[in-house]
Amino acid sequence: MSARREVAIVSYAQTSFAPHTKLNDAELVMEAVTAALERAQLPRKQIGFCVSGSSDYLTGMPFSFVGALDAVGAWPPIQESHVEMDGAWALYEAWVRLLHGDIDTALVYAFGRSSLGDLQDVLVAQLDPYYLAPLGVDPNSLAALQARALLDTGRASERDFAEVATRCKRTAGGAPLDAPYVVSPLRAHDCPPVNDGAAAIVLAAGDRARALCKRPAWIRGIDHRIEAHSLGARDLTRSSSTTLAAVEAGVHTAPIEIAELHAPYSHQELIVKEALQLGDGVRINPSGGALAANPLMVAGLARIGEAAQQILDDNARRTLGHATSGPCLQQNLVCVMEASS
Amino acid sequence: MAADDETLTAPYLLTYDYRRSCGPVIGRFLAGLRAGRIEGVRTAGGRVIVPPVEYDPDNGEPTGDFVAVSSTGTVVSWAWVVEPRPNHPLARPFAWALIKLDGADTAMLHAVDAGRPSRIKTGARVKARFAAERSGHIRDLACFELEDA
Amino acid sequence: MSDGGADDKIEIVKGFIAPVRLRYTVNAGRASSRFLRGLTEGRILGQRCPVCHKVNVPPRGACPTCGVPTEEDVQLGEVGTVTTFCIININFDAKARELPYAAASIVLDGADTTLFHLIQEVPVAKVRMGMRVRAVWAAERGPSLESIDHFKPAGEPDAPYDSYKDHL
Numbered sequence: 026m027s028a029r030r031e032v033a034i035v036s037y038a039q040t041s042f043a044p045h046t047k048l049n050d051a052e053l054v055m056e057a058v059t060a061a062l063e064r065a066q067l068p069r070k071q072i073g074f075c076v077s078g079s080s081d082y083l084t085g086m087p088f089s090f091v092g093a094l095d096a097v098g099a100w101p102p103i104q105e106s107h108v109e110m111d112g113a114w115a116l117y118e119a120w121v122r123l124l125h126g127d128i129d130t131a132l133v134y135a136f137g138r139s140s141l142g143d144l145q146d147v148l149v150a151q152l153d154p155y156y157l158a159p160l161g162v163d164p165n166s167l168a169a170l171q172a173r174a175l176l177d178t179g180r181a182s183e184r185d186f187a188e189v190a191t192r193c194k195r196t197a198g199g200a201p202l203d204a205p206y207v208v209s210p211l212r213a214h215d216c217p218p219v220n221d222g223a224a225a226i227v228l229a230a231g232d233r234a235r236a237l238c239k240r241p242a243w244i245r246g247i248d249h250r251i252e253a254h255s256l257g258a259r260d261l262t263r264s265s266s267t268t269l270a271a272v273e274a275g276v277h278t279a280p281i282e283i284a285e286l287h288a289p290y291s292h293q294e295l296i297v298k299e300a301l302q303l304g305d306g307v308r309i310n311p312s313g314g315a316l317a318a319n320p321l322m323v324a325g326l327a328r329i330g331e332a333a334q335q336i337l338d339d340n341a342r343r344t345l346g347h348a349t350s351g352p353c354l355q356q357n358l359v360c361v362m363e364a365s366s
Numbered sequence: 367m368a369a370d371d372e373t374l375t376a377p378y379l380l381t382y383d384y385r386r387s388c389g390p391v392i393g394r395f396l397a398g399l400r401a402g403r404i405e406g407v408r409t410a411g412g413r414v415i416v417p418p419v420e421y422d423p424d425n426g427e428p429t430g431d432f433v434a435v436s437s438t439g440t441v442v443s444w445a446w447v448v449e450p451r452p453n454h455p456l457a458r459p460f461a462w463a464l465i466k467l468d469g470a471d472t473a474m475l476h477a478v479d480a481g482r483p484s485r486i487k488t489g490a491r492v493k494a495r496f497a498a499e500r501s502g503h504i505r506d507l508a509c510f511e512l513e514d515a
Numbered sequence: 516m517s518d519g520g521a522d523d524k525i526e527i528v529k530g531f532i533a534p535v536r537l538r539y540t541v542n543a544g545r546a547s548s549r550f551l552r553g554l555t556e557g558r559i560l561g562q563r564c565p566v567c568h569k570v571n572v573p574p575r576g577a578c579p580t581c582g583v584p585t586e587e588d589v590q591l592g593e594v595g596t597v598t599t600f601c602i603i604n605i606n607f608d609a610k611a612r613e614l615p616y617a618a619a620s621i622v623l624d625g626a627d628t629t630l631f632h633l634i635q636e637v638p639v640a641k642v643r644m645g646m647r648v649r650a651v652w653a654a655e656r657g658p659s660l661e662s663i664d665h666f667k668p669a670g671e672p673d674a675p676y677d678s679y680k681d682h683l
């Protein structure tokens with residue numbers, strides 16, 4: 026097998042992840058894409074491939090990703106793709122596309138406006154349409170079932186959940202255990218906020234990455250895995266897909282300094298951390314993670330972007346970005362990045 | 367349309383009436399519910415999956431014969447809903463639970479009408495309460511209730 | 516499929532209706548809000564691209580060809596040219612129109628993109644490419660394209676093909 030082409034993240038940008046934006050999709054994407062391209066000094070017309078992640082259900086507008094293309098400029102016709110997934114999976118597609126070898130740059134972006142609808146209703150639509158969706162089981166409830174299962178194993182306590190929440194949310198007053206449950210055993214501090222936002226990443230291969238960026242974040246490994254969709258067929262307290270993706274991405278070949286984990290619920294950080302077998306010396310979610318801001322379809326890409334930014338800013342040499350999708354950590358993606366040796 | 371200083375907003379109701387085709391496995395399970403019984407499906411490895419699926423989640427092999435399982439089972443995890451939502455199975459506070467029915471090797475998710483949270487725990491024994499009017503739908507199971515209730 | 520033995524009596528459930536009902540509060544964003552406010556005031560607003568200088572209508576806050584933000588509002592004329600059209604023979608709108616009627620792609624004077632609207636006050640057989648048409652405002656205007664009730668013949672000579680061939 027020939028040596029794999031080197032691909033790096035050369036810039037990252039995001040909008041503010043506010044509780045609500047007044048912008049439309051194109052206007053929102055424009056902010057993130059323009060900032061990411063400016064940081065890389067890459068003109069739009071030089072982008073080799075463009076791929077985005079979003080979900081039409083968030084805004085109730087079919088094929089909304091087509092409208093968002095106005096922020097990229099799709100004329101003359103561009104090479105473009107879209108995933109109805111978190112933007113982290115769009116990044117995976119862009120990475121694969123760059124491995125083909127015929128283009129040197131790619132733009133990845135994700136956008137989501139969760140504030141227009143009610144996520145507790147909207148996300149029911151992602152469930153099994155025969156056995157689960159007709160029950161109206163909402164994402165907070167599914168996460169709570171997972172949290173309870175974890176508590177029952179004795180591997181974590183509600184206090185452990187609160188410690189994750191306190192560190193990520195940095196709210197005054199912390200995460201009190203006498204706060205009422207939203208869906209027990211989860212309290213409001215254990216659940217993600219609703220946010221709108223967009224994020225963009227510029228990828229480049231080999232010498233083009235070195236030309237665009239002083240200190241690229243080289244993708245040393247990236248892998249994603251999925252588990253059975255039937256919740257009752259899974260061990261909800263273990264993230265075996267994360268563990269496998271981590272091995273395939275080469276997480277354990279050298280120490281990780283900073284890990285950005287996409288864990289929308291506090292207990293999920295504990296499950297993902299354990300699945301990644303990260304040691305105690307690893308800084309987890311200095312950005313605050315998805316508990317601090319959770320723009321749907323964006324939060325996973327943002328984890329990879331934040332982890333890359335730590336390398337771009339010379340704060341770390343080896344970082345990890347993780348993204349999740351689906352109920353109770355069904356799908357997981359792990360991306361390992363390094364500064365040049 | 368409502369207006370603020372810059373952008374316009376409007377209420378929007380999205381409705382789709384999807385017609386879900388069931389296929390032979392789910393269709394058979396739902397027919398069982400309509401008749402007041404719960405059936406699983408046996409994998410080549412001998413495990414019984416409830417609710418049944420067409421393919422073994424472990425290896426993708428087609429699943430085999432239908433197996434009647436008990437309408438009583440054990441709670442393997444639960445979550446207490448303080449404020450039910452309009453589309454939930456119960457209008458009063460209840461527990462979601464993953465329930466492993468006697469004779470099954472996987473858990474199914476449904477609501478448990480337990481009254482108050484102190485009455486349910488992992489390991490609790492529950493039994494199915496069927497809806498009075500049934501049409502061949504997962505909600506032919508109205509909910510589960512505590513066996514000792 | 517055979518269920519075997521006594522189970523043959525089971526009538527399998529073939530399907531069921533699975534309704535989805537989702538409520539949203541959509542927001543139009545900055546550019547569309549300005550466009551919709553303009554319609555309320557009886558004005559058709561486009562936006563000029565700072566790079567290619569083309570005027571996009573309806574504006575979306577970005578030039579779809581250049582991918583740059585558009586800020587400069589441009590008020591467009593109420594007269595334009597039919598670039599292409601179709602004849603509708605079945606009513607699928609709640610607001611019934613007399614059948615058949617024509618819907619057309621119209622490039623307004625001063626605009627570089629086309630608007631889709633109805634053509635009325637002319638027999639459908641007379642609707643044609645290059646036809647000059649004028650907006651007829653609805654009696655009551657609001658933040659909606661329905662503020663323009665329809666377009667009618669402007670009573671001008673047809674535009675030459677070359678003047679609209681780039682907008683097809």
Ligand SMILES: [Zn+2]
Pocket residue numbers: 564565566567568569578579580581582
């Ligand atoms: Zn332009």
